[in-house]
Amino acid sequence: MTGEPARPEGIAGSELPGPYPVGAYARGMRDFLRARPRVQVFGEVWNFKIARTRAFFELRDADGALQCGMWRDRLEALGLPDGVLADGTQVVVGGGPDYYPGSRTASPGFSFDVTALRVAGEGDLLVQLAELRRRLDAEGLFAPQKLLPRPTLPRTIGVVTGESGKARDDVLAGLRRRGWAGRLVWAFAPVQDRRAAPAITRALQDLAAAVACRPTAKDPVFQPLLKASREIDIAVGFVEEDVRNRFYISSAYLSGGEVVHVHRKVYLPTYGMFDEGRFFALGDRVQAFDTRFGRLGMLICEDFWHASPPYLLWLDGADVFLFMSSSPGRGLGTGEVLDSANWVERVNRGYASLFTAFVAHTNKVGFEDGLNFWGGAMVFDPNGKPVVHGPYHEESLTLAELDLDQLHRTRARLPLLRDERTALVQRELQRILADHAQTTNLR
Numbered sequence: 050m051t052g053e054p055a056r057p058e059g060i061a062g063s064e065l066p067g068p069y070p071v072g073a074y075a076r077g078m079r080d081f082l083r084a085r086p087r088v089q090v091f092g093e094v095w096n097f098k099i100a101r102t103r104a105f106f107e108l109r110d111a112d113g114a115l116q117c118g119m120w121r122d123r124l125e126a127l128g129l130p131d132g133v134l135a136d137g138t139q140v141v142v143g144g145g146p147d148y149y150p151g152s153r154t155a156s157p158g159f160s161f162d163v164t165a166l167r168v169a170g171e172g173d174l175l176v177q178l179a180e181l182r183r184r185l186d187a188e189g190l191f192a193p194q195k196l197l198p199r200p201t202l203p204r205t206i207g208v209v210t211g212e213s214g215k216a217r218d219d220v221l222a223g224l225r226r227r228g229w230a231g232r233l234v235w236a237f238a239p240v241q242d243r244r245a246a247p248a249i250t251r252a253l254q255d256l257a258a259a260v261a262c263r264p265t266a267k268d269p270v271f272q273p274l275l276k277a278s279r280e281i282d283i284a285v286g287f288v289e290e291d292v293r294n295r296f297y298i299s300s301a302y303l304s305g306g307e308v309v310h311v312h313r314k315v316y317l318p319t320y321g322m323f324d325e326g327r328f329f330a331l332g333d334r335v336q337a338f339d340t341r342f343g344r345l346g347m348l349i350c351e352d353f354w355h356a357s358p359p360y361l362l363w364l365d366g367a368d369v370f371l372f373m374s375s376s377p378g379r380g381l382g383t384g385e386v387l388d389s390a391n392w393v394e395r396v397n398r399g400y401a402s403l404f405t406a407f408v409a410h411t412n413k414v415g416f417e418d419g420l421n422f423w424g425g426a427m428v429f430d431p432n433g434k435p436v437v438h439g440p441y442h443e444e445s446l447t448l449a450e451l452d453l454d455q456l457h458r459t460r461a462r463l464p465l466l467r468d469e470r471t472a473l474v475q476r477e478l479q480r481i482l483a484d485h486a487q488t489t490n491l492r
Contacts, residue, residue: 075150082146091141097134119163139169205232207256212237234259261290278303295330310338316351337367350374363404372410377420402433431459
């Protein structure tokens with residue numbers, strides 16, 4: 050027994066071949082259709098729906114329609130945004146005719162088996178916009194920090210280019226077309242040969258003076274910052290130009306629409322990759338200052354690599370240290386955290402513990418001039434315990450609430466400030482300096 054029904058007699062008087070079992074004929078029609086050439090067809094999508102393993106839709110135009118089917122994994126691999134295959138969307142599909150033979154319990158069906166698909170027309174623009182948005186989002190360009198208002202045109206533009214050539218003329222012509230009448234600063238460097246990279250870096254550093262500003266209400270950079278400080282206190286880093294046109298790496302504390310304090314960096318590194326002493330003047334003061342939250346102190350990068358500035362702030366009454374830095378990532382160890390980040394965190398934890406004070410630190414994040422900056426904002430309490438730790442290698446808004454009563458609890462238990470012998474330190478420093486001067490004179 051074969052399982053097939055007995056073949057009945059055909060239709061009397063008919064010249065047509067057969068009769069054939071419907072299953073065999075259906076399978077034959079399937080094989081015939083699948084052997085047809087694969088083609089591309091375009092039309093409008095209608096009645097799009099997704100089942101467990103397949104997506105189905107109709108492809109229509111004014112003269113006809115095709116029922117289409119596509120494997121779901123193929124469709125998802127295209128990365129199309131949600132809703133793009135709405136009714137009326139024009140698409141181009143590649144594939145060919147197919148037929149499902151059905152069975153005693155399943156209905157047969159014809160469809161155009163889609164193996165490739167591209168959204169066309171307006172839908173194509175939507176896909177391109179979605180892809181662009183995805184790439185920009187991956188780069189962090191939709192982060193809240195990037196949504197701050199930008200000035201329509203910059204006040205100053207710095208240009209690094211070769212001293213001769215068309216680039217200079219092109220820049221000037223472009224600015225003239227836009228009616229820009231700001232300040233243009235040129236820095237010349239080779240831009241094509243093997244000396245280009247270090248020369249361009251030096252040229253960019255030479256442009257530091259072009260971004261300098263003054264922490265006053267008249268300065269266009271500080272105007273919006275001072276306005277914002279009426280609502281929230283702000284600590285901000287900047288390149289400062291004084292009245293004698295000297296340039297400093299500085300940080301300012303703003304509150305209530307006023308500049309409360311400005312700290313100028315006192316240690317300018319000139320080792321390894323650093324060359325700050327070539328471009329900036331040295332600050333000459335380390336002072337704490339009063340705020341509505343208590344007495345604070347600010348230091349910049351290399352300042353708190355040295356023990357003396359935090360110690361001086363502590364003696365001057367600072368209970369909260371605000372540290373900011375642009376520390377590049379160095380040292381790939383076996384763990385996930387860079388050696389340079391580990392080192393800074395250990396130092397900050399040590400200051401918080403030794404001085405029984407709060408230490409808040411923020412580091413630059415991202416890439417600049419081929420250097421990686423690791424971010425990782427952090428706060429330690431007077432016991433040296435972490436209050437909060439921001440993420441590495443990504444921009445973020447890291448929030449922390451400081452319990453200032455912790456100063457009382459820690460210093461009652463550990464009275465290091467009470468027992469500090471500042472007169473002893475002063476006397477011994479004077480002795481050391483005198484001995485050093487005597488030794489130098491003997492040489």
